[in-house]
Amino acid sequence: MSDPHYDIVIVGGGSAGSALANRLSADPDRSVLVLEAGRSDSRAAPFIHMPAALPFPIGSRFYDWRYESDPEPHMGGRQVYHARGKVLGGSSSINGMIFQRGNPMDYDRWAQAPGMAHWDYAHCLPYFKRMETCTAGADAWRGGDGPLSLKRGPATNPLFQALFTAARQAGYDRTDDVNGYRQEGFAPFDGNVHRGRRQSAARAYLHPVRGRANLTVKTRASVTRVLTDRGGGAAGPAPRAVGVEYVHRGRGRRVRAGEVLLCGGAINTPQLLQLSGIGDAGHLRGLGIDPVAHLPGVGRNLQDHLEVYIQYACKQPVSIAPWLAWWRRPWIGLEWLLLRRGVGATNHFEGGGFVRSNEEVAYPNLMFHFLPIAIRYDGTSPATGHGYQVHVGPMNSDARGEVRIVSPDPRAKPSLRFNYLSTERDRREWVEAVRVARDILTQPAFAAFDAGELSPGPSVETDEEILDWVARDAETALHPSCTARMGTDEEAVVDPSTFGVHGVDGLRVVDASVMPDITNANIYAPVMMIAERAADAIRGVTPLPPSDAPVYRHGQHGDAPPTG
Ligand SMILES: Cc1cc2nc3c(=O)[nH]c(=O)nc-3n(C[C@H](O)[C@H](O)[C@H](O)COP(=O)(O)OP(=O)(O)OC[C@H]3O[C@@H](n4cnc5c(N)ncnc54)[C@H](O)[C@@H]3O)c2cc1C
Numbered sequence: 001m002s003d004p005h006y007d008i009v010i011v012g013g014g015s016a017g018s019a020l021a022n023r024l025s026a027d028p029d030r031s032v033l034v035l036e037a038g039r040s041d042s043r044a045a046p047f048i049h050m051p052a053a054l055p056f057p058i059g060s061r062f063y064d065w066r067y068e069s070d071p072e073p074h075m076g077g078r079q080v081y082h083a084r085g086k087v088l089g090g091s092s093s094i095n096g097m098i099f100q101r102g103n104p105m106d107y108d109r110w111a112q113a114p115g116m117a118h119w120d121y122a123h124c125l126p127y128f129k130r131m132e133t134c135t136a137g138a139d140a141w142r143g144g145d146g147p148l149s150l151k152r153g154p155a156t157n158p159l160f161q162a163l164f165t166a167a168r169q170a171g172y173d174r175t176d177d178v179n180g181y182r183q184e185g186f187a188p189f190d191g192n193v194h195r196g197r198r199q200s201a202a203r204a205y206l207h208p209v210r211g212r213a214n215l216t217v218k219t220r221a222s223v224t225r226v227l228t229d230r231g232g233g234a235a236g237p238a239p240r241a242v243g244v245e246y247v248h249r250g251r252g253r254r255v256r257a258g259e260v261l262l263c264g265g266a267i268n269t270p271q272l273l274q275l276s277g278i279g280d281a282g283h284l285r286g287l288g289i290d291p292v293a294h295l296p297g298v299g300r301n302l303q304d305h306l307e308v309y310i311q312y313a314c315k316q317p318v319s320i321a322p323w324l325a326w327w328r329r330p331w332i333g334l335e336w337l338l339l340r341r342g343v344g345a346t347n348h349f350e351g352g353g354f355v356r357s358n359e360e361v362a363y364p365n366l367m368f369h370f371l372p373i374a375i376r377y378d379g380t381s382p383a384t385g386h387g388y389q390v391h392v393g394p395m396n397s398d399a400r401g402e403v404r405i406v407s408p409d410p411r412a413k414p415s416l417r418f419n420y421l422s423t424e425r426d427r428r429e430w431v432e433a434v435r436v437a438r439d440i441l442t443q444p445a446f447a448a449f450d451a452g453e454l455s456p457g458p459s460v461e462t463d464e465e466i467l468d469w470v471a472r473d474a475e476t477a478l479h480p481s482c483t484a485r486m487g488t489d490e491e492a493v494v495d496p497s498t499f500g501v502h503g504v505d506g507l508r509v510v511d512a513s514v515m516p517d518i519t520n521a522n523i524y525a526p527v528m529m530i531a532e533r534a535a536d537a538i539r540g541v542t543p544l545p546p547s548d549a550p551v552y553r554h555g556q557h558g559d560a561p562p563t564g
Contacts, residue, residue: 003243005258006032007259010034011223011260011261012035012264012511013263014092014265016263017261018200019205020263021034036220040219041200051197052348058083064083064085068082069417073417073419076472078471081476082478092200093200098191099191100367103183104553106121106363106519108121114488116486125546130143130532135150136177136190141561153189153350154350159449162446163390166440167353170443182560192204196336196340197340223245224252226262228504240504240507241260242257243257243260269484270298287407294503297485297493300483300491301400301491302418302480302481303481304420304476305397308473308474309390310438311454313387316386316448318386320343348371353368355368357432364395367520367522369390371391374454394429395519396517397420397429399418401418403415421467479512484513485516486499486516
């Protein structure tokens with residue numbers, strides 16, 4: 001029996017994969033197959049749908065790929081845990097739901113590289129708008145009718161109000177909307193929460209169209225290799241992707257494809273490319289893999305955000321700590337199940353801000369997330385009682401790492417080395433980050449709440465002590481990216497207009513891997529914007545026209561958006 005054939009096979013039903021599945025299957029003449037290694041995102045599993053339950057899927061073999069970095073050379077050989085969503089919706093089904101576009105100047109920086117001129121913010125903004133419904137209000141910067149419904153704040157806990165006042169006291173402005181005219185400053189944040197539930201990419205894009213006759217979604221289908229029709233000799237035609245091999249419920253299978261879209265995320269996509277013979281030819285030969293295309297940039301340029309939690313004890317009983325006591329959890333769960341409201345219906349990351357930590361940087365290099373509780377991302381807490389914390393770290397680090405397979409066996413996890421804290425600039429910005437955070441958290445506005453710093457605590461004061469603590473305590477903010485970057489130079493992997501893999505026909509990459517440089521905030525929104533743009537490029541429709549809405553640039557524009 002011959003292998004089944006689809007016009008498009010999407011590898012990974014995660015964030016980008018869900019958006020592409022929707023947009024590409026809108027054309028009924030095009031058959032689309034989504035192969036997702038993880039399980040379905042069933043409504044019966046409340047931990048991936050209740051916003052406040054976000055720590056639970058992390059580390060779970062049912063939902064998480066459970067990666068770990070190699071021993072990090074500048075962190076005393078520590079291995080940093082990396083969660084990645086392994087379920088329909090991918091990482092958007094287990095993430096923190098914080099919605100951040102990044103700074104407009106991030107994209108203007110992308111656009112400076114050869115062949116990337118159309119990646120400036122003016123060209124990205126229409127797609128950011130198309131994908132969202134900003135429930136706080138649509139305007140020249142925000143969308144009003146897209147699939148991703150965004151909930152603002154509300155950041156009404158008195159500790160958020162203390163944060164906003166304290167930031168002002170420390171010399172940092174308020175802003176109306178960090179995703180709007182002006183990012184720099186402090187404000188309530190948007191989140192991917194709709195009617196009290198997490199709204200993953202699968203829920204926003206994939207489930208509403210699952211009834212389409214031309215769309216097939218297979219879960220627990222792990223792709224092990226991209227099939228190509230010939231090894232392209234130097235003078236011969238380029239090799240072409242013709243399908244994939246995958247394992248479904250323990251059985252090896254094949255499917256043929258008009259084209260293959262890789263959407264496995266910034267770790268799995270370079271892994272799959274390398275397993276398929278696309279990467280550094282010398283490295284692949286060393287593992288016994290026949291190179292199909294020599295693309296040395298595959299897996300390189302790995303970037304991420306590292307962060308610390310600066311935690312304070314709170315002398316007033318206003319934090320949300322008591323609500324998370326074990327004996328209250330059933331009631332929180334019940335209220336959420338029945339009414340979709342209460343403590344369970346928010347991710348609690350309801351506000352924060354963006355700061356330039358020195359005058360050399362043109363736009364914010366630090367992001368603050370504030371939580372009205374002292375707790376680690378995995379749900380562990382340093383102390384009982386009331387507390388609060390900020391998450392902070394450098395957002396534009398120049399540290400670069402690599403994803404490399406260590407075996408031709410697709411079940412073997414790849415080596416991940418991030419080189420956190422490896423550069424002079426990164427270390428300087430780390431010291432600035434901790435000092436700015438402490439400056440804000442010790443302003444008069446916090447006097448009524450501040451019962452002393454819990455972590456790192458007063459014994460960490462000098463630059464060396466701060467860096468030593470960061471090396472011991474920092475965690476990833478879970479934004480690995482840039483490992484198959486767009487561009488036209490020798491290390492670039494993907495064409496910036498077509499998303500095609502250089503030197504291989506019929507194969508594209510659309511996920512966090514293609515970002516050339518990480519943006520200065522959480523990266524889910526940029527990934528979704530990239531997917532929206534890729535959908536238009538693949539369908540061959542005319543791209544949306546660039547926006548002429550002005551954006552704030554420090555020292556060049558007014559603090560408030562222009563009116564009239
Ligand atoms: C715990 C956590 C918290 C985060 N918090 C935030 C946040 O609050 N805000 C924010 O903006 N960002 C956050 N992020 C980051 C953000 O969610 C991701 O960067 C983004 O969702 C990545 O999208 P993607 O499409 O590149 O990959 P993913 O969404 O991870 O999708 C990849 C999909 O491909 C599947 N897959 C991989 N390999 C294969 C294969 N071989 N065969 C078949 N399927 C495969 C995976 O199972 C997965 O479903 C967080 C991430 C995590 C893990």
